[in-house]
Amino acid sequence: xxxxxxxxxxxxxxxxxxxxxxxxxxxxxxxxxxxxxxxxxxxxxxxxxxxxxxxxxxxxxxxxxxxxxxxxxxxxxxxxxxxxxxxxxxxxxxxxxxxxxxxxxxxxxxxxxxxxxxxxxxxxxxxxxxxxxxxxxxxxxxxxxxxxxxxxxxxxxxxxxxxxxxxxxxxxxxxxxxxxxxxxxxxxxxxxxxxxxxxxxxxxxxxxxxxxxxxxxxxxxxxxxxxxxxxxxxxxxxxxxxxxxxxxxxxxxxxxxxxxxxxxxxxxxxxxxxxxxxxxxxxxxxxxxxxxxxxxxxxxxxxxxxxxxxxxxxxxxxxxxxxxxxxxxxxxxxxxxxxxxxxxxxxxxxxxxxxxxxxxxxxxxxxxxxxxxxxxxxxxxxxxxxxxxxxxxxxxxxxxxxxxxxxxxxxxxxxxxxxxxxxxxxxxxxxxxxxxxxxxxxxxxxxxxxxxxxxxxxxxxxxxxxxxxxxxxxxxxxxxxxxxxxxxxxxxxxxxxxxxxxxxxxxxxxxxxxxxxxxxxxxxxxxxxxxxxxxxxxxxxxxxxxxx
Amino acid sequence: xxxxxxxxxxxxxxxxxxxxxxxxxxxxxxxxxxxxxxxxxxxxxxxxxxxxxxxxxxxxxxxxxxxxxxxxxxxxxxxxxxxxxxxxxxxxxxxxxxxxxxxxxxxxxxxxxxxxxxxxxxxxxxxxxxxxxxxxxxxxxxxxxxxxxxxxxxxxxxxxxxxxxxxxxxxxxxxxxxxxxxxxxxxxxxxxxxxxxxxxxxxxxxxxxxxxxxxxxxxxxxxxxxxxxxxxxxxxxxxxxxxxxxxxxxxxxxxxxxxxxxxxxxxxxxxxxxxxxxxxxxxxxxxxxxxxxxxxxxxx
Numbered sequence: 001x002x003x004x005x006x007x008x009x010x011x012x013x014x015x016x017x018x019x020x021x022x023x024x025x026x027x028x029x030x031x032x033x034x035x036x037x038x039x040x041x042x043x044x045x046x047x048x049x050x051x052x053x054x055x056x057x058x059x060x061x062x063x064x065x066x067x068x069x070x071x072x073x074x075x076x077x078x079x080x081x082x083x084x085x086x087x088x089x090x091x092x093x094x095x096x097x098x099x100x101x102x103x104x105x106x107x108x109x110x111x112x113x114x115x116x117x118x119x120x121x122x123x124x125x126x127x128x129x130x131x132x133x134x135x136x137x138x139x140x141x142x143x144x145x146x147x148x149x150x151x152x153x154x155x156x157x158x159x160x161x162x163x164x165x166x167x168x169x170x171x172x173x174x175x176x177x178x179x180x181x182x183x184x185x186x187x188x189x190x191x192x193x194x195x196x197x198x199x200x201x202x203x204x205x206x207x208x209x210x211x212x213x214x215x216x217x218x219x220x221x222x223x224x225x226x227x228x229x230x231x232x233x234x235x236x237x238x239x240x241x242x243x244x245x246x247x248x249x250x251x252x253x254x255x256x257x258x259x260x261x262x263x264x265x266x267x268x269x270x271x272x273x274x275x276x277x278x279x280x281x282x283x284x285x286x287x288x289x290x291x292x293x294x295x296x297x298x299x300x301x302x303x304x305x306x307x308x309x310x311x312x313x314x315x316x317x318x319x320x321x322x323x324x325x326x327x328x329x330x331x332x333x334x335x336x337x338x339x340x341x342x343x344x345x346x347x348x349x350x351x352x353x354x355x356x357x358x359x360x361x362x363x364x365x366x367x368x369x370x371x372x373x374x375x376x377x378x379x380x381x382x383x384x385x386x387x388x389x390x391x392x393x394x395x396x397x398x399x400x401x402x403x404x405x406x407x408x409x410x411x412x413x414x415x416x417x418x419x420x421x422x423x424x425x426x427x428x429x430x431x432x433x434x435x436x437x438x439x440x441x442x443x444x445x446x447x448x449x450x451x452x453x454x455x456x457x458x459x460x461x462x463x464x465x466x467x468x469x470x471x472x473x474x475x476x477x478x479x480x481x482x483x484x485x486x487x488x489x490x491x492x493x494x495x496x497x498x499x500x501x502x503x504x505x506x507x508x509x510x511x512x513x514x515x516x517x518x519x520x521x522x523x524x525x526x527x528x529x530x531x532x533x534x535x536x537x538x539x540x541x542x543x544x545x546x547x548x
Numbered sequence: 549x550x551x552x553x554x555x556x557x558x559x560x561x562x563x564x565x566x567x568x569x570x571x572x573x574x575x576x577x578x579x580x581x582x583x584x585x586x587x588x589x590x591x592x593x594x595x596x597x598x599x600x601x602x603x604x605x606x607x608x609x610x611x612x613x614x615x616x617x618x619x620x621x622x623x624x625x626x627x628x629x630x631x632x633x634x635x636x637x638x639x640x641x642x643x644x645x646x647x648x649x650x651x652x653x654x655x656x657x658x659x660x661x662x663x664x665x666x667x668x669x670x671x672x673x674x675x676x677x678x679x680x681x682x683x684x685x686x687x688x689x690x691x692x693x694x695x696x697x698x699x700x701x702x703x704x705x706x707x708x709x710x711x712x713x714x715x716x717x718x719x720x721x722x723x724x725x726x727x728x729x730x731x732x733x734x735x736x737x738x739x740x741x742x743x744x745x746x747x748x749x750x751x752x753x754x755x756x757x758x759x760x761x762x763x764x765x766x767x768x769x770x771x772x773x774x775x776x777x778x779x780x781x782x783x784x785x786x787x788x789x790x791x792x793x794x795x796x797x798x799x800x801x802x803x804x805x806x807x808x809x810x811x812x813x814x815x816x817x818x819x820x821x822x823x824x825x826x827x828x829x830x831x832x833x834x835x836x837x838x839x840x841x842x843x844x845x846x847x848x
Contacts, residue, residue: 010819012745012812019742024554091709093690094683096736103554105734117711124713231551245567250600258596260564260715289595300552301563301596314571338711352716355571411714420720422710 018100023231028107028122028155030146031132036163040132040201041095041108047208048097048104048223092122101227116149116371116385117338120425123153124411128229130159130222131182135168135198139181145371147182151189152334152387152427154407157229158186158194161222165214166200172216185374193229197222238263238298239323240272241401241409243354244316248303256287256303257312259355262408265297266304266318273321274312275399280321281306315356317399317409325399325409328431332366332391334403335414336425337382343390344381349423351394353412359395360414366390391432403427446495450478451541454492455531456485458503459511464523465499471524472497475542497536509534555743559592562731564715565694566596566678569729570603572719573676576729577669580606580626580633582618583795584751585680585732587625588740591749592731593678594629605632607668607677611660612642613774613797621752636668647776648799660797666702675721678729684736695719696728738818745811754792755814757806761785769803 031037095106107122109115123129129150133143150158160182168174179196186194198217199206205213208223220228241262248256266272270283286293287303296302304318312318319325337343343362351360368379368388382388403410414424447453459465462483469481480491481499491498503510514530516523531537552560569576578593580586593602606626610619626633638646641659648656669677683689693709695717710718721727732740744751762769763777763785770777772785776799790803791814808817 010816012816015742015815015819016745019555020553022554023551024557091691094734095690096684096734098736098738103736103739121711121713125715245564246571246597248597248600254599256599258567260560287599289598299557299560301560301567303598350720352718355568408714411716413711413713413716413718415718415720417720420718420722422712422718425711425713 022098022101022103024103024105025127025226025229025231026105026107026125027128027130027226028109028119028126028150029130029132030109030119030122030149031130031142031161035132035134036201037108037132040130040161040163040199040207041106043201043204043207044106044223045095045097047204048099092118099223099227102231104226114385116145116387117336117425119146119149120153120336120338123150123155124407124425126150126153126155127231128157128159128226129155130161132161132163133178133182135162135164135174135178138174138178141372143182144185147186147189148369148371148374149336149387151186151191152336154403154427156192158191159222159225160186160194160196162196162198163201165198165205166203170198170200170205170211170214175217195219195225197225238406239325239401240264240266240270240318240320241298241325241354241406242266242304242318243356243409244312244314244318245355247313254305255309256305257316257318258301258303259318260301261296261298262354263298263406264320264323265295266302267295268293271321272306272318273324274310275317275319275325275327276397277311277316279310281308281310283307315354317354319399325401326431327397327399329395329397330363330391330393330432331398331400332389332429332432333412333426334369334429335382335388335390337384337386337388337423338425339416339421339423340384341423342381342383343424345390348417350415350417351392351398351412351426352415353398353400354409356398357415358398359417361393362390363393364391389429392426400428402430443495446478447538450495451475451538452477452497452531453536454495454497455536456488456492456498456500456504456508457511457527457531458501458508459499459527460501462501464516464520465501467520468524468527469499471528477537509536555739555746558735558739559595559743561715561734562589562592563596565717565729565731566593568717568719569676569678570597573727575672575674576604576676576678577634577672577674578602578604578606578678579665579680580608580622581680581795582608582614582622582752583680584740584744584755585682587749587751588735588743589678589680589731590626590629590631591743591747593631602629602631604678605634605672607672607674608633608635609661609665609668610635610637611664611797612637613647613660613776613799615752615754615771615773615792615795615798617754618752618795621750625750634668634672636664636671638664638667648797649776649778653800657800669702669726675726676719676729677726678731680732681730682732682735682737682740683730692730692733694730694733696730697721698726698728700724702726738815741811741815741818745815751811752795754795757789757791757809757813759787759789760803762788762790762803764788769805771798771801771803773798 029037029041093108095108097104107126109119109122131143131146133139162175162178175198197206198214199222201207205211206221210221241264242259243262244257245259248258266283268283268286271280272283273280284305284307286296287305345362345364347362349360351358365379365382366389367376368382368386369376379388401409410428412426413422414426416423465481469479472479477497478495479497485500485504488498511527516526528542532539532542597603608622638660646656646659681689683692693712696704697710698704761772763772763783769788769790789807791806791808792801793804806817808814
C-alpha cells in the first residue's frame, strides 16, 4: 500500500536519487461537480501533499462549504471567481503533484455538454483519462461523452472511477452493474486498457490508499495505478519526425535546425531526408547547450546539423527516408468545432500543424458524430462543441501521420484568419486520393473522347472492311472489324465502331447497300463522308481523306 | 534509450515554447524579474538558441523599491551571459510619491508594476513577452494558458481564452495586441530549485539564509530597506536568521525564518514545508481572488 507521506525523502541526497528516475505523467479528469470530481482531485492533492497548509487554511476559513465533511476539497480546485460563485468548473485547470515515483500534471476539465471543447483540450496531452461516475447514478449520457472524447483524442488508457461508493454501502453488485454498462460501449472504442475502480473520494477509499471498506475489490487504488501505467504512447519507438522550428545561424559557419522530436530517435550519421524538398543528407551533429549527443529521442528539444548545405526552413520536416510520413494536399479529419459561429463547407481557414501554418479550405462536411449513439450522420454544419468528419484541402502539401499512429504529427488546429481565434481542433484520418466517386463512363463521355458514336457497320467486302478499319483507327477511333456478329452489345456499350460482314439487325448501318466507287481508297472516302452525314462521326474531327 | 526524467521533459517543453515564440513573433521580449524563475528562464533561453545568442532583449520593470542585492545581481548576471537588458520605471508615479503605505498595496502595484509594465512593452513595440509565472503559484493561474492573449490595453479575459491543444500554439495577433508567454507554466517551485541545483544556475543571494535586519511583527518579517514601512512605537529592526522565498519590493515581501544557506538546503526545507510560496507576499491578501483582478487589468 502506498502512503506518499512516509516515503518522502528529507535529505538532498535521497531527493536527488529519487528524482533522477521520476517520470512525468499527464492525465485528464472529466466529470461534473455532482460526481465529486473536485473532491476527488482535492483528495488526491491533499493525500499526496500537493496542497500547502495556508491554502488549506484559507479553505477552512471560507464561508462556503458544500461538502458534508470538515474540508470542502472542491474549493481547492475551482480557480476563477465566476466558478467559485456558480459552483461549477468552467475552464481547463492544471494541477500538479508529485509522489516518490512520479510527477503528475492533471488537466481538470468540466463535464457539461457545453464544455466539450474544454474536455478535448484537456484530453489532447493526456496519457490516461479518469472518467468519473457517481455510483448512485451509474452511467449517464455524459459518461459516454467523456469516453468518446477520450477515445477520439487518442488517450490510450481509461480509468473508470466509480465514486461515492460509500453512499451505496460499497455494494459489489452496484459496481459490477456500472462496469458492465460502461464496457458495453467503451469496450468497442479501441482503448488499450480500461480499469474500473470503486472508490469514495470523501472517505479516501481507494484514492491514495487501498480501501479498507471494499474487501471484494483486490485491484490497485487510483494513485497506485497512476504510478504504474505507461507514461507515453510509444513516442520514442515511432518513426523519426522532426519538425523544424527555427534555424539557428549565429555566423556563416554554423547552420542548425532547432526543434523538438515529435517521435522516434535520430542518431549522428543517420541518412535523413528533408521534406518537402526530398533532399537527403546525413546528420553531422546533434547539438545541445550541454554538449553534442550521439542520439536523441522524442520528446527532446535539440538542434541538428547536416553534412551538406541544404535549404531547410521552419515548417519543414526531417525524417528517415525509409519511413516517410504521408504527404497530401487533401485529407480527411475529425474536427471538434470550438466557437459559436458554425462551420459550413467552403470556409477558408488557417491550419497550424507541427511547425507550419498553411491556408486551407474545408471542402466538405462528411458527417457529424452523435456522441450519445456514436452514429455518424450527414450534416450541413458543425456547431459549437460538435464533432464531425470533414475534408480539408491545403494550399500546399502537408506532411503527416494519421492521428491514430502519431498524436503530434496527426494533430492540427484551425484558426480564423479574421478574428484570429482558434476555431477547431483536428485529428487527421487519412489522405484523400485525387479521386471522385466512380460512376460508369457515360455514352456521352465516350463519344466526346472518341469523336464518334458507337455503331455497327455491315460491309461484306473483307479487304474494304480492313481498309476502313485502318482509316478509322488512324483517326483514333475505337474500331474493330469482326468476321461475325457475336457480342455486339458489349462492344457498342464500350463505344466502339464495329465492322461486321452482314447486317445483323435494324440498328446496323448496312454499307453493302451503298453505291461505292470501285477504288478501295475512294470507297473508304465515300463511307467516311456517309458516316459523317449520318452523324456517326463527329464532323469537326473528320474531313474526308485526311488521315493522321 | 530510457525515457526522460520529469525535469528533462519540462526542459524540452519550455525550449519548444521559447523557439516557437521567437520563430513566430516580430519582437519578443523577456520580462526579467531577477528572481529564481527568471534565472531558470534565462538558462532555458540560452539552451534554446545555443550556439547562437539569446535573440531577444530582457525588460526589467523597476519599481525602485527592489532590494539592493537584486539590482546588483540584475546589473551583473544578464550581462555576464551576453544578454541585452532594458529597465523601465514609471518615474511619473514614483516622483509623485507612490508607495504601498500611502496608496495601499494594490494601487501602488497598479502604478509601479502594471502601468510601468504596459508602458515598457508599448515603448519597445513588443508583441510577445515571456514571463516566469507558474500555474502552481496561485489558484487563478491554474487556468492560465501558455500563450496568454492580451487586448490593446494589455488586459486578460479569463472567460475568453484561446483553447490550447497538444503543443500547437495560436500566435495570431492584430496590430497593438500582444501575448504573454509562460514557458514555465508546468513547473512547480521544487522543480525550479531542483533545476537550479542540477544546472548550477546563479541566483540572488537573498534566497539564502543569513542574519538580516528585519522588523518583526507577529509572524511577519518585514525588511526595513527603503524605509517605507512606518515603525510602531518601540519597534526597531533586529537581526534575524532568515531568507526570502520569493523576491519583490522590500515593503511587500516578507522574509521567512530559515537556516537554509545553500540550494540543497533550500530543497530540503521545501520538502518539509507545507506552505505556499506566495503566502509571504502581502499583495495576495487584499481580497480573495485578488490575483485574478490584477491579471484582468494587465498584471503579469
